Amino acid sequence: TxxxxxxxxxxxxxxxxxxxxxxxxxxxxxxxxxxxxxxxxxxxxxxxxxxxxxxxxxxxxxxxxxxxxxxxxxxxxxxxxxxxxxxxxxxxxxxxxxxxxxxxxxxxxxxxxxxxxxxxxxxxxxxxxxxxxxxxxxxxxxxxxxxxxxxxxxxxxxxxxxxxxxxxxxxxxxxxxxxxxxxxxxxxxxxxxxxxxxxxxxxxxxxxxxxxxxxxxxxxxxxxxxxxxxxxxxxxxxxxxxxxxxxxxxxxxxxxxxxxxxxxxxxxxxxxxxxxxxxxxxxxxxxxxxxxxxxxxHDHSRVPRLPTSAEVAFTLSLANYDTGAMDRTANMSFRNTMEGFGDPQTGLGSSTRMGMHAALHIFMxxxxxxxxxxxxxxxxxxxxxxxxxxxxxxxxxxxxxxxxxxxxxxxxxxxxxxxxxxxxxxxxxxxxxxxxxxxxxxxxxxLATSKYQLLSDSLRPYMEDLHAMWPWLLLASLCGAVAALGVRTGRQARRCREREQKLTAMLRKSEKSTVRLLQQDHP
Known part of the structure; x- marks a missing residue:
């Protein structure tokens, strides 16, 4: 209170x-x-x-x-x-x-x-x-x-x-x-x-x-x-x-x-x-x-959906910060389009449909x-x-x-x-x-195209080496254990190959996940 x-x-x-x-x-x-x-x-x-x-x-x-x-x-x-x-x-x-x-x-x-x-x-x-x-x-x-x-x-x-x-x-x-x-x-x-x-x-x-x-x-x-x-x-x-x-x-x-x-x-x-x-x-x-x-x-005639990546890209391409009367009527104005009163597909002001910033407010x-x-x-x-x-x-x-x-x-x-x-x-x-x-x-x-990207790029060769080495190391270990037990049958050999394939897939998935984490803030 x-x-x-x-x-x-x-x-x-x-x-x-x-x-x-x-x-x-x-x-x-x-x-x-x-x-x-x-x-x-x-x-x-x-x-x-x-x-x-x-x-x-x-x-x-x-x-x-x-x-x-x-x-x-x-x-x-x-x-x-x-x-x-x-x-x-x-x-x-x-x-x-x-x-x-x-x-x-x-x-x-x-x-x-x-x-x-x-x-x-x-x-x-x-x-x-x-x-x-x-x-x-x-x-x-x-x-x-x-x-x-x-x-x-x-x-x-x-x-x-x-x-x-x-x-x-x-x-x-x-x-x-x-x-x-x-x-x-x-x-x-x-x-x-x-x-x-x-x-x-x-x-x-x-x-x-x-x-x-x-x-x-x-x-x-x-x-x-x-x-x-x-x-x-x-x-x-x-x-x-x-x-x-x-x-x-x-x-x-x-x-x-x-x-x-x-x-x-x-x-x-x-x-x-x-x-x-x-x-x-x-x-x-x-x-x-x-x-x-x-x-x-909300009223979908005013805001049909939330802004798209394409609309954001168009808005960012507008070179003039503000134009004309510098109000809601401004055409090809970054500010007016960003605020939501310029059409995010044409840049024309006084839009009957709200976009960008204003769209989110109305959507809520x-x-x-x-x-x-x-x-x-x-x-x-x-x-x-x-x-x-x-x-x-x-x-x-x-x-x-x-x-x-x-x-x-x-x-x-x-x-x-x-x-x-x-x-x-x-x-x-x-x-x-x-x-x-x-x-x-x-x-x-x-930062995604600078520090985060550089970190990802610098780690990629090591990840590729790891991807290449670990399936064989693990497979050798598994198959060595099988050989030691004297059970190298055709069925068991197939299982080894299946394990190799699964391990390879898992490592590829792990690599992709790690790259995504390093690039998590990339738009």
């Missing part, structure tokens, strides 16, 4: 910056615990500075100005935040940049995101355990907003709620994608999303997963933890929907999860978007109903199928880890310069220098238009 209530604290806003004093001062420059100075300035970790928000024009999809707290993020709440130096990062410069470790953040380390089906049984149990721990552990660093800045009386009356580590991220996904409240019941603007339907989709979710991994590592003490991925290419159903992973269907109600899964006891957060809009309010962060999922029993037919509430389902993480791996594959294949990310005229929230909503510390979209290696992580499926 989560402890919920009203506090002088802030969204995915740091607790030290959520006081009435900080909000009225519009300053988020907490002291670093190491020396007690703001942003760790005395130790050279960072300093407090004015937030610079570019004036590059946004696209025409959003015609308002000054009505949404997310506009020109984070200026509605803060105009001064920590600017960290060197490899330091975090709202008080207490952390290291992604990919760096150590007291002074000088140690480089690369983590590996693996195929969830290549985890051992123990690793799968650990994954489920970590997710459940995050769901049950109150966040010590962040809280979530339950009212707009205007409802908070411009900071004089902060209204926020405590939620778990997991639900901080559920709330973030809701908040970044929610509709704009224009005042009054039912008065909303729906054609807006600060993390979807535009160029920032892939960079935003990249930061989201990195931050999510960091929080899991903090609460578990396991610095080796990485989010695995589910490779859903050509899947005929929900392969991860087992009680050993993300939960089977409940035999009594197929829209619910099996009681054998720990996730069946989870309660959703911020999953009633239509209700909030009808009342003209933000999600109040109270626990709602159980997770729902009914994979495959439940909590995952609502953009604002989709992060409630833990499948979200496995899904987006794979989407991020495809983004990574595209970056490596086409090698775009960061300057190719749009500077202006993208839908609001998506220009290159726009600060991602609702992250604090601040990140811009362009900063994450770079490869995962620069951020300290790798995908096992992208």
């Amino acid at each position: 989560l402890t919920l209530g009203v506090y002088g604290r802030h969204v995915q806003f740091p607790r030290p910056c959520a006081t009435r004093q900080a909000l009225l001062a519009k300053e988020c420059c907490p002291p670093w615990d190491g020396d007690g100075s703001a942003c760790g300035a005395s130790s050279g970790r960072g300093f407090c500075r004015d937030v610079v928000v570019p004036d590059a024009p946004d696209g025409t999809q959003y015609p308002f100005r000054g009505v949404d707290d997310r506009e020109r993020w984070p200026l509605v709440f803060y105009n001064r935040t920590c600017q960290c130096m060197g490899n330091f990062m975090g709202f008080s410069c207490a952390d290291c940049k992604f990919g760096y470790y150590g007291v002074n953040c000088l140690e480089r380390r690369e983590s590996l995101r693996r195929n969830v089906f290549h985890l051992t049984r123990t690793e799968r149990m650990q994954l489920v355990s970590y997710l459940n721990l995050a769901k049950q552990t109150p966040s010590s660093d962040y809280v979530v907003a339950t009212g707009t800045y205007r409802e908070m009386e411009n900071g004089s009356n902060p209204t926020f709620a405590n939620v778990s580590v997991y639900d901080i991220f559920v709330w973030m996904h809701y908040y970044v994608s929610r509709d704009t409240l224009l005042g009054g019941a039912g008065n909303v603007w729906v054609d807006v999303d600060f993390a979807h339907w535009a160029p920032g989709f892939l960079p935003w979710h990249r930061v989201y997963l990195l931050q999510w991994e960091r929080e899991i590592r903090k609460i578990t003490g396991d610095d080796s933890f990485s989010i695995p991925f589910w490779d859903w290419r050509d899947a005929r159903g929900c392969d991860v929907c087992t009680d050993q992973l993300m939960g089977e269907q409940n035999p009594r109600d197929p829209t619910l999860l099996s009681p054998g899964s720990v996730f069946s006891s989870w309660r959703s957060l911020c999953s009633q978007a239509q209700d909030y809009n009808a009342r003209g309010v933000l999600c109040d962060a109270r626990a709602e109903g159980p997770l729902r999922r009914n994979p495959g029993n 037919n439940g909590s995952m199928s609502s953009v604002q509430g989709s992060a409630n389902d833990p499948i979200f993480l496995l899904h987006h880890s794979f989407v991020d791996s495809l983004y990574e594959e595209w970056l490596r294949r086409h090698r775009p310069n960061p300057s190719q990310y749009p500077t202006s005229n993208a839908p609001i929230g998506h220009n290159g220098e726009y600060h991602m909503v609702p992250f604090l510390p601040l990140h811009t979209n362009r900063e994450y238009f770079i490869t995962s290696k620069e951020l300290g992580y790798e995908y096992s499926r992208l």
